[in-house]
Amino acid sequence: MGGVLDGAAVRRWSRLAADALGRTRGEIDALNVFPVPDGDTGTNLHLTVLAAADAVDELPAGAGLAETWRALAQGALLGARGNSGVILSQVFRGLADVLGRVEEEPEGAAPGGGAGFAGALEHASGLARGAVEHPVEGTILSVLAAAASEASAASKGAEASGSGLAGAVRAAAAGARRALRSTTSQLDVLARSGVVDAGAAGLCVVLDALAAVVTDEYPERYEVPARTAGRTALPEPEPETPGPGYEVMYLLDAPDGAVHELREKLDGLGDSLVVVGGDGLWNVHVHVDDAGAAIEAGLAAGHPHRIRVTYLHAPHEDPHAPHAPHRGRAVIAVTAAGGLATLFEEAGARVVRREPGTVPPLAVLAEAILAAGDEVAVLPNEPEVLALAEAAAERARDGGARIAVVPTKASVQGMAALAVHDPMRRFAEDVIAMTRAAGATRFGHLEVAAEEAVTSVGLCQPGDVLGLIEGDVAMIGADVAGVACQVLDRMLSGGGELVTVIVGTHAPPGLAAALEDHLRERHPDVEVGVYDGGQERYPVLIGVE
Template sequence: MGQILDGAAVRRWSRLAAEALGRTRGEIDALNVFPVPDGDTGTNLHLTVLAAADAVDELPGGAGVAETWRALAQGALLGARGNSGVILSQVLRGLAEVLGPPGTAPDGAALAGALEHASGLARGAVEHPVEGTILSVLAAAASEASAASAPAGPDGPGPEADPGAAGAVRAAARGARQALRRTTGQLDVLARSGVVDAGAAGLCVVLDALAAVITEEYPERYEVPARVAGRAPARDGPPEPRGPGYEVMYLLDAPDAAVHGLRETLDGLGDSLVVVGGDGLWNVHVHVDDAGAAIEAGLAAGRPHRVRVTYLHAHDTDPEAAHVPHRGRAVVAVTAAGGLAALFEESGARVVRREPGAVPPLAVLAEAVLAAGDEVAVLPNEPEVLALAEAAAERARDGGARIAVVPTKASVQGLAALAVHDPLRRFAEDVIAMTRAAGATRFGHLEVAAEEAVTSVGLCQPGDVLGLIEGDVAMIGADVGDVARHVLDRMLSGGGELVTLIAGTYAPPGLAAALEDHLRERHPDVEVGVYDGGQERYPLLIGVE
């Protein structure tokens, strides 16, 4: 039995858990009635674990156990989605802190202790813990694992005693399943709907995957209860209170001392407050009516980034509301340049043009999204357009459409997302595939400095050529070709299979051909695609997949 959670086993678990949540995502989404009935808990958990698994996959094959656990926890923290996803990221952090240090005994007591620690961390991250949720089920799993790995009493070991990791993880998974069934009776909203807690159901899938890796006993399917036996959803009685209107999430760079005050401020603004992380990096989640105030609280505590604002009541049903007729799947892409617009249109997207250096009017983008179809993925393709795209999506969701914003920060990420777009897939699956493709694409660009400025690599003067990688200046030079080669080599230092070069209006003649020659010589295994983007501001856009 694979009883040692070494680096290879953690890698297998992360990928297996992601695959298992991918298969059960729709069933978990269908259970989602708490804290908001927005039907996305399974999807959020899947995306969270995918982010963790992708972070582990980026490690070299021989990475040690401590490094692997650290990557798993960090990937989950950075990629956490939704209330349950943020809590699960804290669970993975707790496991990593106990099982990651070198020399940890590979036995049931260590695993049980890790689950106990994870349970305490997760509960402490939630401002107002509620029983009948993922927290209750995690606590039960930890308790059962501890009981299974406890030393024998005066009458000898129990009938199912197993001091090894296999015994502890079997007990944890079994205890979680038993606690999952109890959630219906612990929370009124679950009882009225006749379902178990969605986040807790997702945790059971993750623990089942862990048990499979440790015991090498792989289930044919991962169970998600469709409905509690003998219960039907209750239709009578007053409707649930509507609750705050927006989910606000962001990563926050802040000293640990500032987080206590942030918690107090956000707790006064809304509910479902969860703050996880540590060592200066935090993931903040809260439901509020005033999204701006929640973001301002983050600014007062530190530097918020990757801000996401989601309207929570898009799935509310109004019998008198007009429903959007089924018009099929579409992708809307935002871009400024004519050549880029043509590339997006050739790839099947509807394009919303913006002026260089500006964002499109909200009304124009919202109207384009509404007109595109009843299932629409939006590609912002610039960090500055992302918040506007979310606002436009909220307007379209109010009309009954299903809208997802794929967080593309560059045109090359948008093109990568379009390359895997498949209108025959389920919408959620299509969005996940596009999000993964965009996230797997590193982006860079060249621009010419217009004024003197201090950058991360020194002082630049007007006319200097700047090479940027994912928004940060990586090189200052005098020659476009030299800077482009340096940026390409830096971006490919971590590996890559496909390089996309998009030349701008003011790119020097022969630049793309010279870079192709450079890539053939220095990186012969890399496939290269060259396009004319027509962008004015950037002589060259670069993507590495």
Template sequence: MPHTLDAEAVRTWCALALDALGRAREEIDAINVYPVADGDTGTNLYLTVESAARAVDAAFDGHATTGPGSRPGLPEAVRAMAHGALIGARGNSGTILAQLLRGMAEVLTSAGDEDHHGALGGALLGRALERAVESAYEGVARPVEGTVLTVAAAAAEAAAVVPGATAAETARTAYEGARTALEATPRQLDVLGRAGVVDAGGRGLVEVLGALSSALAGGTPGPETAGPAPLATRAWTEGSYHPEGCRADFGGAGTGAEPAFEVIYLLEAPDEAVARLRTRLDALGESLVVVGGDGLWNVHVHVDDAGAAVEAGIDAGRPYRIRITHFGGAAQERTRTRERVQRAVVAVVRGEGLATLCTEAGATVVAVRPGEPPASGELVQAVRRAHAREVVLLPNDDDLRHTAAAAAEQARAEGVRVAVIPTRSPVQGIAALAVHEPGRRFDEDVVAMTSAAGATRYAELAVAERQSWTMAGVCQAGDVLGLIDGDVAVIGQDLAATAGTVLDRMLAAGGEMVTLVLGDEVPDAVAGRLERHVRDAHLAVDTVVYRGGRQCAPLLIGIE
């Protein structure tokens, strides 16, 4: 029987959408030619909805602790769904989907917890879909027809012309309108017509709307509850998919050379700063989508200068969860034709400077924020983005060894050969990347990278947050801690002086190269002082200095 538009319906919707996208993910990935044929739209949409579903489940779990039968209301559930999608959004289509959900949440939240059944629920859902489309178009810098935006607009338009419909009927009408619009996308966007496919993002949205229709019709998660399957793409089912030469951006027709990088990050910033950011990023690249509000934004852009895109975010506010993916010339052409590259490196890093450094070295980067380690699913997604037959995974954190191992097992089950190098610090990852040679046999390359990482001792300078006992004695809040290979070895008052002591201890065992990675707040003078210290006290030892970025530790040291 039809279900009331309430919190339980939202939870069921998320579960059904996740189930449907899980089954359709590979097909959607395969028809992904726009704006870049990187074959990950289905996966990105799945991860976006997965994040939304987790947030809704967390809202229910939080209420369960307050007493039997307690559950969130509709406003809380839709807020959780929209926030979860925003913080977990991936790629163009995932980011747009997050904004669609946010627009719906604006209307559904304002409606309160009254019974939204029958025509009352239908009218409310119709308004929510209309607002969703408005907000999505606001978030895309240069909207193009024939994309997921067109499919969303058709769904809202179809739902609006059925006065007196129930919520279930409205959802069903929106779903059918989206299906019809999806079928027309190859005639609206040349890149789709040349490839013989429908828009991948629109295809995913049809699955999401089909799940909403099933949820309000009384469905439960399962392979038979999503209603009629969205139309199959003839190019997919008949094997006539031709992505070569398919190129366009969200600004309209293709312009030739493709941007080298996809840059995505969450940003804490005020509205006025985001308005300036949009203008700056629009001049830097294409496929610009900035969505969110209330101080939290998800930023997505394709650019040639990844560092400039991240710097723009730093000027606007506080970016984190930075993800930089290298498209890059020949590798991108191979991806377009659905051929995997032979080998790739996936590196987990903290700080936008390190992310740019590793990306320029050819790695696919998973950038994380302090205290927010990536889940194994995020590492698996990075392995998929690398689109290689062989992948070397650098966790760069001792606490991530089990997460990396779990991700490697899942990727192996998908047919990718994965080796995890147990790097415990970013400086060990830098050392491993420095000797990476794709032309070697896989085993030989892994051995060489493992050897380079293992031969690199590492240290970190941090500031104590509270009084505590350490291996070097009692520290007070504000003391500078020098950690060598993970253990506190030196306690000091000055960063540069403490770092000098740490260097002396480490170099007493020998070394040929010192790597210094400075956090954003450490002045250049500290690097200069330490370089002079190494040069004067330790002959024949070279020093190289990098900027780690805002999320990096104050100072990282590596000695090879």
């Protein structure tokens, strides 16, 4: 092995670490008692590293070192699962920050070898600790710090012998193992349970895999300390109050400056808060009782997506317990308008109403999903509702139902999805058909400007009529009918067979007839459906299939 971790080595390490965690995840899961005894730390670490390895494998064969490290860090960030997985993703980012610069440095100044690795691990340790709102000793953070310290000490004496990288990596792995054994004495809940920290055990497996790649010495198995009898000399403490009920995780598109306030809000809602990332993309993890509030905090900071909500205190299922009877398949549509609610109900959906300009409460949507059936498709019908629907679906899945969120961003997409819904198909096939129908439906709408603003097509004044296509302002005018005709022409310029027009409460008299006349004259081959939606804010909604 050379003086740096080259791209080929990073590839081998990522795949070997994923495989090693796949073989040991059950043993690591069995150690999991902190911060929540939910028995999934090994699984979460495996999924996190697997996502990182997959991202690296997708690179072309000639990808450079910097690109390889970036892919590793980004893949882990996007695929991080659980508290320890999020922290490990920050470790990869820290290593990438330093070791990914090797090929960008002038010759002779590259941060490679043992000293470079030790510095990178120290940087990673600092990043990981800084991402945790309330660090606790006796965890993956302590073991990571010990590994970095041992690597630094080893690198100072090993560079002269030419074995700097191998010596530093070996020292990091051995130091982590020693620190792992000490976690039991650092954290009382571990001592009582007779286990080492599960996340730290997973980190040791990852570092052992790195040592194997660097030294070309592969162990027969990766050690995970087994549970012991625990400490019985001291009296058991009083029963603890159960912690927060939900683990909430999401990716967040947000400016870096918004994250400090987000941290403060989430810290006030629960515990186990970890926020990692940067450059506009973050991975957020927190344990809370109010999952909706945690998601709303993300909405206030930016755009949350890939939302996962897991109930932390779910009892283990009794395999001998009788199963509830099959309740069939259902579709739930979210809308704020009475006319649209009627349209969705007539098409066979169950409707969850929301107030105009708001999203429905998470608990209300989750309860509606649970009550609907064993197989439920959810139509959010607004971009702002989409993230909440994903969170509600995750909560409802804890009850054993199969839930799918069809990513409809407009009511006309929801109607298109419902038009192809077939409860006699297999659920997965039905969801695919609904998703395709929604995706094939372009959507537009009109609204009246409430204030002066800069749009993508120029300055608008209060009272101007804005024509929006796929959420972007495409034209500005003074007349609702005139702007609506322009929107229709623009949307049909790329073709279309069916136009859906949904008029709102404040549409001018005769608008529907005027639009039908325009379509008959300009687009005679297009089928037209006109409906009364009763929506307050938008004079007209338009869909083109």
